[in-house]
Amino acid sequence: DADVTQTPRNRITKTGKRIMLECSQTKGHDRMYWYRQDPGLGLQLIYYSFDVKDINKGEISDGYSVSRQAQAKFSLSLESAIPNQTALYFCATSPSGVWDTQYFGPGTRLTVL
Amino acid sequence: AQSVAQPEDQVNVAEGNPLTVKCTYSVSGNPYLFWYVQYPNRGLQFLLKYITGDNLVKGSYGFEAEFNKSQTSFHLKKPSALVSDSALYFCAVRDRMDSSYKLIFGSGTRLLVRP
Numbered sequence: 619d620a621d622v623t624q625t626p627r628n629r630i631t632k633t634g635k636r637i638m639l640e641c642s643q644t645k646g647h648d649r650m651y652w653y654r655q656d657p658g659l660g661l662q663l664i665y666y667s668f669d670v671k672d673i674n675k676g677e678i679s680d681g682y683s684v685s686r687q688a689q690a691k692f693s694l695s696l697e698s699a700i701p702n703q704t705a706l707y708f709c710a711t712s713p714s715g716v717w718d719t720q721y722f723g724p725g726t727r728l729t730v731l
Numbered sequence: 732a733q734s735v736a737q738p739e740d741q742v743n744v745a746e747g748n749p750l751t752v753k754c755t756y757s758v759s760g761n762p763y764l765f766w767y768v769q770y771p772n773r774g775l776q777f778l779l780k781y782i783t784g785d786n787l788v789k790g791s792y793g794f795e796a797e798f799n800k801s802q803t804s805f806h807l808k809k810p811s812a813l814v815s816d817s818a819l820y821f822c823a824v825r826d827r828m829d830s831s832y833k834l835i836f837g838s839g840t841r842l843l844v845r846p
Contacts, residue, residue, distance in 0.1 A: 622774065658740075660821060660836035661775070666828075674829060708774055717832045718765060718825065722774025 621645045622723035624709050630729045637696045639726050641709030647721070648714040650692040652676075652684060655706040655725075664707075667692055668714070699730040733758045733826040735805075737837040744812045744844055752807040752840045754822030763825035764805040765834065766796055770818045778820075781805060792816070812844045 622643045631637050648669050653661040663676030665684040673686055685693045696703055706727050710720040734757045744750045756762050766778040779790025786798045796807045822837040
């Protein structure tokens with residue numbers, strides 16, 4: 619969905635490096651989410667933000683941090699990447715008060731060697 | 732904790748035939764159930780949801796899902812499959828998260844529609 623963009627789309631990095639994944643949206647939504655997708659496991663919630671000043675940990679936040687720079691931007695950082703963080707990462711948005719109908723970006727495929 | 736299970740990793744169907752993608756759930760209380768679809772190189776897209784009311788829910792792209800409380804199932808269906816329906820399908824259920832809710836996703840089922 620072009621309304622939610624993620625950069626980069628693909629990234630290969632080495633163990634111990636700091637990586638930032640960026641998400642931008644033009645939908646005007648207050649809520650933003652970061653998920654990771656592993657084969658055969660579905661999606662797991664890493665962090666979520668209900669507005670610029672409201673950031674919360676999800677199910678698997680260890681090893682990750684986030685920054686909500688503006689309503690439209692939500693970045694995910696891996697402070698010191700490790701191989702088991704190799705996954706597909708998705709950003710999603712939803713309007714204020716709405717949690718069930720989420721709009722997803724195209725994903726970032728991250729490989730940690 | 733709420734959970735959903737998708738027992739089939741892959742479903743194969745011929746174009747024009749009906750399709751079913753299975754989902755079972757385990758919840759405490761009333762279930763809020765969802766289907767999302769992921770096309771190749773794209774993010775997930777919302778298809779439909781069940782909250783209450785009619786057990787047959789209609790969604791996008793001609794898909795529908797049947798809620799069955801006695802069988803704790805929420806199977807996705809379409810009367811006539813298209814090759815363009817080939818994608819990864821996720822069932823999801825609502826779970827409590829702090830002052831709001833979150834989606835718990837199943838492991839996904841790959842649908843392959845052959846011409």
